[in-house]
Amino acid sequence: MGYNVADPYTTLGVARTATEAEIKKAYRKLAKELHPDKNKDNPKASDRFSAVTNAYDLLNDKDKRARFDRGEIDGDGNPASPFGFGGGGGNPGGFRPGPGGGGFQADGPDLSDIFENMFSSGGRGGFAGGFGRAREKGGNILYKLDVPFVDAVTSKPQRITLGDGKTIDLKLPAGLESGAQMRLTGKGQPGPGGNGDGIVTLTVLPHRFFERAGDDVRLDLPISLSEAVLGASVRVPTPEGAVMLTVPKGSTSGKTLRLRGRGFHRKDGTRGDQLVTLMVDLPVDDDALIEFVTGWKDKDLRNPRGGLGV
Template sequence: MGVARTASEADIKKAYRKLAKELHPDKNKDNPKASERFSTVTQAYDLLNDKDKRARFDRGEIDGDGNPAAPFGFGSGAGNPGGFRPGPGGGGFQADGPDLSDIFENMFSGSGGGGRGGFAGGFGGFGRREQPKGGNVLYKLDVPFIDAVAAKPQRITLGDSKTIDLKLPAGLESGAQVRLAGKGQPGPGGNGDGIVTINVLTHRFFERVGDDVRLDLPISLAEAVLGASVRVPTAEGAVMLTVPKGSSSGKTLRLRGRGFHRKDGTRGDQLVTLMVDLPADDAALTEFVEGWKDSDVRNPRAGMDV
């Protein structure tokens, strides 16, 4: 992530947000390398944002992927017992397979030996140690844009075929991860966890701007000139919006509290930009404008020095 080993939590978060915006898959649809790096940066942020994992990484107990440093030269297995399990109705929920980062987590944490290996009296016997938990299982979940705005729970099917309703966290962004305690692989010391990485899908007319939702709203010439009360779509249903008299294209109105949920309990807004939609080849409108002398007395581009 390009931060120093002594970087603060604020520095790490700032670096992650900058890289996430640059590398987000929605902005790099033709650049698979950017998507790969986005995943790597997200994984690094998850590690550095966890105080326990960061401390273990600094001590050399785990690598940058969160996996324990391989003891006695053991490598990682090539198998992938995971697989794709769609949610009910074909939802975009996918299991990527087990995360083996926890299998060796406590292998050498015994109390009998004096060194990091945890052996009692050298190689003569093992000290007491905790039983390792099963590996974590990684999942990917595609969340519809309007569900993400409204923080609507997502029904998903896990690797054990059990169905749950996943509550979406406040401050949700693509790349965010949700930990499901005990929903991973079984092990002698208990189950590992399920790690769900969320991808917020794009929408055909809504757009995210920070915590706000932006919408271009077509209005008629009569509605713009005379003013009107019009229906406007939001993530939680249509609402009425008052268009002021004499509104021009580009005028932006605000629907408060219709944006994304924030971690502090507040919400962003929906920004509605008016776009005057003129009919094509309207004889009556053409005749009216030809007899209208506004262009002779007013220059709408005067502020541009032309």
């Protein structure tokens, strides 16, 4: 059974005057403490997690927060009773004695339209139909999902655990970038008008040697002096496994080679490339190399920095 939020401010432990930053900070702290992955043996924590998420979803929406503060909706985002019973945040829909003590007069908004819709003979469903049209869905539940870099490049499906403990596999969207969101229809809080949705925010994690450059993947590849001078065929890691790459004869550090179609998937169905930058790796204190360079340096009359004007 879902946990109904009586007062979102109380649920998050913040004052009604709390700023957006204060509300977000309180939510993050509680969500971290109550996340189902950390409380698998405590079903009450899952209920509280859902309640906290529902409260944040309402207060994070400026329009819904204002409507709640005015007493137009309750803590679950559902319309407050037009008769003022059980409403929060003042008495916008209440009644007071009319002039001279006779009858009643409504405070706040004009309720004539509400009653006209509820009791109109032309309305479908009459009284019950009036309330039925005001039914709202339950609140959304927010999730965060960290996606390994290689999985993001290869669009590998990701498994996520929902607030009710169930797991589903998500198909990653093409063109995925950190901060992208996916909507899980009907995976939110229950409500009179149906379930809300699950909103998943995706973060692509960094990799220890791959880097992203738009839709391309960059890699600095160490090669030996002999491979650079004489040329070679070397193994190169890619997000989908190692491949062979031809290093041209006479390659220098900074030379970039391209492996086509090894980058991120684009929305148009194409893929970026992998850009491999060669880095000549010299041995330290190699006597043979030192002896060779000592005898060869006088023969190399080039100025490799001439292009820089020095």
